[in-house]
Amino acid sequence: MKIYVSYDENKECSKKSMKILEKTCSKLDITLTEDINKADIVFSIGGDGTLLETSRISYQHPLIGINCGTLGYLTDVKPEEIEEALKNLKDGNYYIEERMMLEGEIIRENKEKISIPPSLNDIFISKNTFGVIRFDTIIDDKLINSYTADGIIVCTPTGSTAYNLSCGGPIVDPTADIITVTPIAAHTLMNRSIIISNKSVIQIKITQLRGNTKSYVLHDGKEIEISVGDTVKVYKSSKKTKLVKFTKQSFIDTIRKNIK
Secondary structure, X not given: OEEEEEEOOOOHHHHHHHHHHHHHHHHOOOEEOOOHHHOOEEEEEXXXXXXXXXXXXXXXXXXXXXXXXXXXXXXXXXXXXXXXXXXXXXXXXXXXXXXEEEEEEEEOOOOOEEEEEEEOOEEEEEEOOOOOEEEEEEEOOEEEEEEEEOEEEEEOXXXXXXXXXXXXXXXXXXXXXXXEEEEEOOOOOOXXXXXXXXXXXXXXXXXXXXXXXXXXXXXXXXXXXXXXXXXXXXXXXXXXXXXXXXXXXXXXXHHHHHOO
């Protein structure tokens, strides 16, 4: 078995966990590779942010997270459980949980197109400190609403417990196959989330930036600036993240453990 590892080099816990992993792999005759294409399993050592970063390059590879962060919605394994996890992997004592991803494109006013790569959590529009954004939200070629707001979130079920949750959006079973659209601080009575089919296509057209406002598309935290006249198109990706699981912990158990 060959393992590729991505880890947060800025966290002491991650660096220590990496050393434990290297030592344990040597003990169990497991090979570490620097070529992800040759890996059987991909490890992410850090917090959920590190796993999101790793998910961008690990399509179709089973992915396992070592939790050196805080909540650890996505990173199930603790540093002290690394040896047990590797033994279970080697013995085939695990299962794969597939998670839906989103992707899309930015269509500039001049018709230039910029691809938005597959994202495990969310693709959302936000602003800088000043002013608000005015935008039209169109789902399957039908205008849902024109918002004046701080932005809008389009998220996967996995991303429902991320920024979506902070903005009052619903918690969704991560294995579901739906898309959630949640306005951010909308200046309207129509400020509720909308849950739609995974076959739907969402378009968000920027119609006005008030004052010195700047607007951005963020895909799992990576930003691209957008302007008036630009349209952000979001839809289900053909790519999936394959998370390695060792126990059949239910969605409800995870919610009860992590949400205080």
